[in-house]
Amino acid sequence: MKPVIAYVNQFFGQIGGEDKADYAPELRTGAAGPAQALQAQLKDAEITHTIICGDNFMASHTEQALEQIAGFLKELDCALLAAGPAFNAGRYGFSCGEVCKLAWERFHIPALTSMNEGNPGVELYRKSAYILKGHDTAAGMRKDVAAMAALANKLLAGEPLLGADAEGYFGRGIRKEVILKDHRSAADRAVDMLLHKLRGEPFQTEFLVEQEDRVPPLPPVDPSKLRIAFVTTSGLVPAGNPDHLPSGGSTFWARYEIGNRETLEKGEFISVHGGYNTGYAAENPMVLLPLDALKQHVRDGHIGSLHPYYYVLTGNQTAKGDAVRMAREIVAKVREDAVQAIILGST
């Protein structure tokens, strides 16, 4: 039996919800949470331990969390590490990615996980781990775990992999020399591809050149001369949520007036975000929108002027396309009021 170690967050480890997201890493014997379903599908392998860690603990104390987990791994036999599945949960994707990267880079333990394509963890960690293409919510748990088990069995058995697309994981940027079954040379294949292209027929490139989608930084600007707007992905809305902003998967943004206010008081504003503990915001909404600080910086001459509205959406599980569209819409809207720079606060 080959030993496998699983990693799950506080929620799937059945420690608790957002209120337990600060839970420090724990090593538990056997398979916990989704790892039990994974165990049932593994051949000749046993999940000997499950590491459980709160997502906020990992995000806010990354180094400390990883050191503790490295301490666990050092003492254990491990042929494979399986994390998640993390779906489209941003913090969980980050946690799974960090743990996979640790296992692979420090201990040379192959690591696999599963994430939805919208999870920012995919781009951050796909070179350090096998990240299977997963569903966006836990409703897809059964299929995601089955896919993880299939790849885990292959890796553990030492079977050759057929490449990222065929195996269903995100490309790791590794080039591998293979001999094709039909022995057709590159020249023949290139001419074929060209003929397909000329005839307007579908064809598939054999090597996708990756393009980094980076935006070069803009030159510095002096905020004391500018009109500034504040945007937040925290789901901060007036009490009662008049525009029915959703708790996740925003497809629209809202804006609320702050021009005549100096502070945001408890009870006046709340967060409807479904992806973090909103108790702090309920206690003092300025933990999300530091309005008194912004106004003070205006008075102190550090900000030219403050646009009289803040813009808000709910950042979790928002699709990439929607995020891009909403960013463009917000920029267009604040430009009507001659805004020249934006501060964006995320959670």
Next chain:
Amino acid sequence: MMVKEIEKSGMPVVHMANMTPVAQGIGSNRIVKTYGISFPMFDPNATPEAQKQQRYELVGRALKALNTPVQESTVFE
């Protein structure tokens, strides 16, 4: 993703975020690290006076980041 899109449109922007590796990974160029995911702008365990000072200083750091030249994604701690 939103921050990158805002910058792409030519609007200077600073990203206040707690998970700075993610912010860097998704292409934010000017990043200010916040106190926590659920409590970005101050430490909820501090006294109200200290909290007020913390958010004033954090916004100050964001303003400084806007006014600092960067060549690549940079975290202002």
